Amino acid sequence: MSRKSLFTDLLGIQGWRVKAGGVRIEEDGVVVEIEPKRPGFRCACCGQGVLFAYDHQPVRRIRDFPVWGRRCHLEVQFARVDCPDCGVGIEEVDWVKRYGRYTQRYELYVASLCDLLPVTDVAELEGLNKNAVYKIDKKWLKRREEQREEPPVRYLGIDEIAIKRGHRYATVFYDLERRTVIGLVKSRRERAVGGFFRRWGKKQCKSVVAVCMDLWSPFLNSVRRHCKEAVVVFDKFHVYGYLSKAIEGVRRHQQNVCSDEDGKLIKGSRWLWLRASKNLKRKQTHTLDQIMAINKPLAKAYLLKEDFEAFYECEGREEAKKFLTQWMKRCRESRLEPFIKLAKRLKLSQPSINVRLRKLKDKGITADDIGSMDDLRHLPFTF
Ligand SMILES: [Zn+2]
Secondary structure, eight states, rough: OHHHHHHHHHHHHTTTEEEEEEHHHHHHTEEEEEEESSOOOEEEEOOOOEEEEEEEEOOOOEEEEEEETEEEEEEEOOEEEEEEETTTEOOOOBBBBBTSSSHHHHHHHHHHHHHOOOOHHHHHHOOOOOHHHHEEEEEEHHHHHHHOOOOOOOOOEEEEEEOOSOOEEEEEEEEEETTEEEEEESSOOHHHHHHHHHHOOOOOHHOOOEEEEESOOHHHHHHHHOOOOOOOOOOOOHHHHHHHHHHHHHHHHHHHHHHHHHHHHHHHHHHHHHHHHHGGOHHHHHHHHHHHOOOOHHHHHHHHHHGGGGGGGSSSHHHHHHHHHHHHHHHHHHHHHHHHHHHHHHHOOOTTTTHHHHHHHHHTTTHHHHHHHHHHTOOEEEE
């Protein structure tokens, strides 16, 4: 094998070869002069073939892979072609972008270095401008992102997070199985949440088996609309949050309406109501008993909250459903505004239980499927 064709094989760019005697070592690394193997060009505008060159551009240096530890530059003179359709313009080649300073494969190499090292280190290592490295990294990240086929999400989590101070919220979407964030919208309104599902696509929405989320009706409505087949699961953590809020609402109201002396007692008891009864010290239990003896609404509220524990002891859906219906009835009859509200909220989530269960059966999804979700988030109640 001649030295020339050996170099051409090493170069590995289809349709191009290393010029005779075209390899030299300079201070900056190896410089390789290359030329097309045969005549014939392609118009960069429309892609049609043109046999002859119109003229040639000045010599350009294009950075390529390192050669045996040295930096490597390709020297090339691109042709301009006179395309019958587009006029005079530069020829097209597939291994470097028009007017690009790096070969595509070198960019990919730099981008993969960026996976391992900070951009500044890559820039120093390769003797490149920091901004250029940053640009390359961004470009290839985007390209890889576009090419990646998203795996189907079976268990979707939806959560709200507060952004900035005040009442600004964002909605985060999680893949609960892979424990990754798959999306974020800067609002918790139904339109924005629905927008995520639309962008996500029908195919993805269809693959969702269960959604775990907060008792927030815009979430629920969006999920019902876009992931019709999915089982909705409410997060235990959120449910307790609502219970705590309800009892705190009752406590604050009672503190304001009762006599000064009782008010003082109630005021100091704020945190005791929120704690599980089994975690209270004897003295604290005594304080609660004392207050409940003189304040009926708080006693009622506390009972409602404590009794809700039993929900998580329910075995099977039917039992859970029965319990919930009764518990909500008690809320409505309690005449405690915060609990009536909570019951309404839970009721919003109740319709179509039976339809959903039937659908689940049709799809052949077993309790085990949903069971695996229990492990991820201490399963609250499913519909
Ligand atoms: Zn053309």
